[in-house]
Amino acid sequence: MNNPPFPWHLLEGCNKFVLSMTAPLHETLVAALSGAPPLRRLDLHALLHRLCAVRIVNLRNCLREPAWAEPLAKFERQATLILEKGDWRDQLAQKILRWIGGDDPDRLLVFCAATLRALDARHQERRLDVAGSTVSLSAALGGGETLFLPPPATPLSDLIPQPQRLRRGPGDLKSDPREILGLWWHLVALEDLPVQPRLQELDARVSHELAGRLKTLDLRFALASPFAELLYGIRSDPARFGADGTPYRFSELRPESLEEAQRNLLEILERCSELKVDVLCFPELTLDTDLQNRLVLLLKTQDLPHRPVLVMAGSFHVDSNGQWVNRCRIFSGQGRLLFSQDKCVPYRIPASQAGESPELCALLGIDHRGGSEDIHLSGFLEIVDGPLGRLATPICLDYCGDQLRDLFIATAVNLLLVPAMTSRMEPFQKRAQDLGTQSGAASFVTNSAWLLGKKRSDRNLALAYLPAHPVPVLTRDSADPLWVFSIRELLGLT
Amino acid sequence: MSSLQFVDLSPTESVERAQQAVAEGHTDAWGALDRHLRWSLISHLQNRTENQDALGVALLQASRWADHEEREPWATRWAYLLELLRDADRQPALASELRAVGPEGRAAEMLRILVDHPNPLRPTELVERMGLSIQQISNLGRKLETAGLISRRSSGGKAIWLLPTARGFKLGELLPAPSPLSKEEEIDEAPETSFWQKLDEPVAKIA
Numbered sequence: 001m002n003n004p005p006f007p008w009h010l011l012e013g014c015n016k017f018v019l020s021m022t023a024p025l026h027e028t029l030v031a032a033l034s035g036a037p038p039l040r041r042l043d044l045h046a047l048l049h050r051l052c053a054v055r056i057v058n059l060r061n062c063l064r065e066p067a068w069a070e071p072l073a074k075f076e077r078q079a080t081l082i083l084e085k086g087d088w089r090d091q092l093a094q095k096i097l098r099w100i101g102g103d104d105p106d107r108l109l110v111f112c113a114a115t116l117r118a119l120d121a122r123h124q125e126r127r128l129d130v131a132g133s134t135v136s137l138s139a140a141l142g143g144g145e146t147l148f149l150p151p152p153a154t155p156l157s158d159l160i161p162q163p164q165r166l167r168r169g170p171g172d173l174k175s176d177p178r179e180i181l182g183l184w185w186h187l188v189a190l191e192d193l194p195v196q197p198r199l200q201e202l203d204a205r206v207s208h209e210l211a212g213r214l215k216t217l218d219l220r221f222a223l224a225s226p227f228a229e230l231l232y233g234i235r236s237d238p239a240r241f242g243a244d245g246t247p248y249r250f251s252e253l254r255p256e257s258l259e260e261a262q263r264n265l266l267e268i269l270e271r272c273s274e275l276k277v278d279v280l281c282f283p284e285l286t287l288d289t290d291l292q293n294r295l296v297l298l299l300k301t302q303d304l305p306h307r308p309v310l311v312m313a314g315s316f317h318v319d320s321n322g323q324w325v326n327r328c329r330i331f332s333g334q335g336r337l338l339f340s341q342d343k344c345v346p347y348r349i350p351a352s353q354a355g356e357s358p359e360l361c362a363l364l365g366i367d368h369r370g371g372s373e374d375i376h377l378s379g380f381l382e383i384v385d386g387p388l389g390r391l392a393t394p395i396c397l398d399y400c401g402d403q404l405r406d407l408f409i410a411t412a413v414n415l416l417l418v419p420a421m422t423s424r425m426e427p428f429q430k431r432a433q434d435l436g437t438q439s440g441a442a443s444f445v446t447n448s449a450w451l452l453g454k455k456r457s458d459r460n461l462a463l464a465y466l467p468a469h470p471v472p473v474l475t476r477d478s479a480d481p482l483w484v485f486s487i488r489e490l491l492g493l494t
Numbered sequence: 495m496s497s498l499q500f501v502d503l504s505p506t507e508s509v510e511r512a513q514q515a516v517a518e519g520h521t522d523a524w525g526a527l528d529r530h531l532r533w534s535l536i537s538h539l540q541n542r543t544e545n546q547d548a549l550g551v552a553l554l555q556a557s558r559w560a561d562h563e564e565r566e567p568w569a570t571r572w573a574y575l576l577e578l579l580r581d582a583d584r585q586p587a588l589a590s591e592l593r594a595v596g597p598e599g600r601a602a603e604m605l606r607i608l609v610d611h612p613n614p615l616r617p618t619e620l621v622e623r624m625g626l627s628i629q630q631i632s633n634l635g636r637k638l639e640t641a642g643l644i645s646r647r648s649s650g651g652k653a654i655w656l657l658p659t660a661r662g663f664k665l666g667e668l669l670p671a672p673s674p675l676s677k678e679e680e681i682d683e684a685p686e687t688s689f690w691q692k693l694d695e696p697v698a699k700i701a
Binding site: 069072074076077081083117118121122128201203204205208209212334 | 550551553554557558561573574576577579580581584585586613614642645647648653655657658659660661663
């Protein structure tokens with residue numbers, strides 16, 4: 001039987017305060033539970049997470065006290081039951097009322113933490129319904145939008161033997177409600193993010209195939225950078241010279257190079273088939289639209305005894321509804337487009353760098369005053385859940401720059417396939433180690449460094465990093481444009 | 495109505511048989527395979543007894559085949575069934591939970607005690623109530639926790655409290671109330687427990 005309705009009139013006035021995340025806790029809670037339209041459980045989940053986050057130091061200190069452990073478990077049990085009732089708002093409000101007058105202000109905070117745990121478990125049971133959804137809180141409750149992300153699969157980390165796993169985990173570096181309370185969901189506050197994460201599931205057929213290959217307890221990656229001898233058309237527009245220098249963009253692979261490029265592509269696919277590659281990656285600005293179409297055709301029609309499950313086809317400047325973007329496309333082994341990622345962070349060549357690299361300036365059609373990539377920037381980071389983990393394919397600076405770093409960590413991305421064009425791999429090495437420590441992320445970078453110089457460069461063609469000790473960040477300097485390795489080989493287990 | 499049926503075949507066998515049948519000109523094999531795959535999926539969702547891997551392989555083969563032959567709606571439909579199979583793997587199922595607790599077993603009894611008691615309990619309290627060792631309670635707790643039926647909460651890694659989840663409450667209410675152990679049951683159980691423990695010991699030691 002439900003309890004009698006909560007006597008809201010007793011608290012008249014309480015919910016008229018201008019509330020914020022730092023307002024007294026009971027005021028915010030009462031306003032939330034009595035507000036109109038009625039609060040949903042998912043809203044309360046997001047609200048409590050935010051309330052606990054701003055009081056995290058206080059909460060952590062409470063939970064260190066053994067005396068609080070039992071009440072916390074008791075409150076959680078009560079909250080679990082209350083949340084199943086039709087009049088859950090009234091019943092929670094009854095509890096709050098009971099503790100407003102108490103002499104220990106921490107009691108209400110611990111109750112919030114316990115209710116948050118109960119909501120976390122409740123919504124875990126409704127994962128399919130909740131994953132990827134966003135909740136907007138009203139201005140009266142402090143506002144803000146929250147994205148609900150389930151924890152990613154961790155198959156690559158799971159392949160690392162226990163003694164080789166990083167001793168320091170993400171929990172040691174963070175002080176947030178998820179770590180402190182042992183919550184399941186990753187909640188991401190979206191309101192201040194210039195680039196918004198967008199969650200999707202990997203195609204079920206690709207997922208199933210990858211899961212099957214993972215059962216061998218290994219996986220083979222190929223990082224291919226095969227087009228060093230080819231010529232690309234690059235268009236600069238000095239007439240639009242501005243604060244960022246001269247805009248430039250790659251237009252296409254020159255017709256005289258197309259035949260050789262197609263030959264290279266077929267050779268790569270055949271070698272990958274022979275070497276039983278599961279995931280194949282190409283670098284930035286190498287496979288133009290024609291060459292990507294050729295790749296798709298080969299994947300669809302070529303009789304290969306073994307084909308990769310996932311192909312990250314590098315990136316290229318393409319026309320998207322009248323705007324140029326730097327777009328990375330990911331295909332299935334059957335040539336089906338799975339998703340694409342556009343570059344989010346602007347790339348500029350400052351005057352200081354341009355002055356030192358006349359060769360680069362000539363290549364890109366810019367002058368000593370510098371230049372910038374002539375693209376429209378994306379406001380979204382695509383994150384894709386599958387049996388390999390939470391995959392993102394940031395392009396070059398999106399990965400090694402600082403702008404998206406916190407977003408990768410907040411969204412728990414743990415597999416990064418990165419197309420790059422850089423002469424300096426050090427920032428990529430640092431980022432790989434950083435994300436490995438923070439999120440247990442594995443990174444694989446395929447680089448087209450040779451595009452930046454007239455002479456063919458065999459240096460820094462690829463990078464592979466697993467969050468393991470003492471496996472260093474491995475880079476590839478080789479005349480062979482295809483680097484094939486298995487996870488076990490990277491770990492030194494074979 | 496189609497006379498072609500794949501009843502009693504495994505999902506993978508049915509795909510192979512359908513491919514043969516279509517090659518021989520029996521176009522109604524597409525519909526028959528669809529019926530069989532849908533039945534297999536529903537049966538898996540309800541009972542969780544179908545071999546999930548085999549069903550996944552069959553759906554993958556079927557959708558690839560339909561894709562290659564450019565046969566709609568089958569290509570889209572079977573890819574969607576594969577999605578549902580993946581989703582089902584992430585969704586708690588009463589059939590799996592009942593199997594995990596074993597309705598008459600000690601895990602069921604422990605869950606029922608936790609549901610009935612007004613507060614979370616510590617493993618030591620369950621030792622007293624159930625007449626089991628702390629190790630046995632710990633094993634049962636892990637089993638129930640893995641099934642998503644209880645949560646374990648600890649304080650600085652020392653004291654632990656066990657409490658049911660929402661699903662644990664729902665399932666616990668369906669289970670029979672625990673009855674106190676009779677002397678005979680206690681006596682019966684003691685040698686059985688030591689027998690199982692001895693299985694872990696080296697052979698020479700047992701001899």
